[in-house]
Amino acid sequence: MRDLTIAKAAREAGVGVETIRFYERRGLIDQPMKPQGSGFRVYSPEQIKRIKFIRQAQQIGFSLHEIQELLSLRADPAADCSVVRSQAVAKLEDVNRKIDQLHHIGTALEALIAVCPGRGGLHVCTILDTLIDPAHSRVPSLAADGPLPAVPPKRKRQNGSIAANNHKQRRAL
Amino acid sequence: MRDLTIAKAAREAGVGVETIRFYERRGLIDQPMKPQGSGFRVYSPEQIKRIKFIRQAQQIGFSLHEIQELLSLRADPAADCSVVRSQAVAKLEDVNRKIDQLHHIGTALEALIAVCPGRGGLHVCTILDTLIDPAHSRVPSLAADGPLPAVPPKRKRQNGSIAANNHKQRRAL
DNA sequence: ATGGCGTCCGTACCACAGTACGGAGTCAAG
DNA sequence: CTTGACTCCGTACTGTGGTACGGACGCCAT
Structure with a gap:
């Protein structure tokens, strides 16, 4: 090339x-x-x-x-290898956090899908019921109604994770 | 409440x-x-x-x-449960894709950290070299150089809008 | 009745990650 | 030597998901 x-x-x-x-x-x-x-x-x-x-x-x-x-x-020529290393470690932690989060989300989705009949009117659709009222759901993953990750920090935004990329694959759904 | x-x-x-x-x-x-x-x-x-x-x-x-x-x-009373379900399935696939990618990077980072001497100048730091040029690395995890998702769809602009935006970067506060 | 929050509404602004446009210059093939 | 595709640069605009602001007004306790 x-x-x-x-x-x-x-x-x-x-x-x-x-x-x-x-x-x-x-x-x-x-x-x-x-x-x-x-x-x-x-x-x-x-x-x-x-x-x-x-x-x-x-x-x-x-x-x-x-x-x-x-x-x-x-x-940066002055940069020390240990700096890079610790950044890498930090990134690794970051990555692991992201994976955890996604696992959570994934299992929640799986549970939802498993419980959904998959056909019929919405009156039998459990997915939305569960999403909308997790507390009353038989799907435990989402019932953990714990404190939602607090509203993103004021002023500074560094998250941009999932939704941020969404506009790219908007038609993926 | x-x-x-x-x-x-x-x-x-x-x-x-x-x-x-x-x-x-x-x-x-x-x-x-x-x-x-x-x-x-x-x-x-x-x-x-x-x-x-x-x-x-x-x-x-x-x-x-x-x-x-x-x-x-x-x-929408006419809505079908399967629609909701397939949306959820699509999201799940999405999530799993992301997890895969993160696992890739995670193991790669681990390998990199393991190989990094951890001190000394950058000339001995293998981490960044590998990240930036995965192909030449002894750490294989990052070398998977697969096809990146195509560039997002082009939108057409068809409206001369009067618009709400000066996205000039103004440093106030 | 008055002070101090809370709330109203609209508009402006922010960060992020691009995308689009336009007018001018460049390059390569016919 | 022209033509059409490609490139340059700067600036404007887009969509997403909020935040901030400011003047006016509401509510409640002292």
Whole structure:
């Protein structure tokens, strides 16, 4: 794979041209070399890898900001390996938290689906009943009516997890 | 639990006052009765349950739009249970996909951390090298370089709207 | 009756992650 | 040498899910 202009690089990485420029503006990727005289960006395989990495990390639920932190550590010559390591550890914890959360959600959904008759009018649909009034449900996973994860922190938002990605697959349902 | 004014209802449901009004505007909840003469919203336990439902469904990964659909299904006597079910199934698949990806990254991070010397300059740090260039890593978990989900569908713009937005980044406060 | 919350409403603003547009320049094929 | 596709850049706009603000008014206890 040779160096590619932006449109081909975008195709290759599975993003839009504008997205690449957007990442560049955000400092997630460097502006690539523009070979002699040409004002056109030309992307090396490494740079395309980096874009793919960004997508991958995003898929997993990291925000662009988090990804930037990860990447900027790499660029810091003063950075100590232990810093990177502890970031990695923190990310791992993060990942594990996310997995836990998703497991919860998953089992809840499974339970709901298992109990749902799957046909007939809504008057026999237990899914919505359960969702709407978990306390009275025979499905325990959602009856744990515990304190919902408090309303997201004021001012600063760093979550962006599940719903944030949803607009991309909106038609997935 | 008696009927509550908006602030107490919000506390009870674990959201902000503005969020309730926001849900109302979005049509996710009805405006509650305002008892004789009073212009104040008063929320019944049922309505609070509905707000909690919205939060719960959000936790599960439904967007507000999807939740709205779900709720309007509930209001539609002609709606079929199987519709709701298949929505839930789709969400479950979604969740499982995310879990898979996270497991990938999780094991990868573990492997990376295990291989990382943990001290010294970045020139000896293997973590970032591997993250950014999975293909050349001795840690295989990240090398799975599969096809990334295609770039999200393009929307067409067809309305010169007068618009509510200067998304200029203004640093106030 | 008055002070201090609580609430009303509308509008503006925020962060995030892009997407779209337009006018100008560039490049490669015919 | 023209033409059409591609690229440049900056700015505006989008959708999602809220938050914040401010003036006016309601409610209740002292």
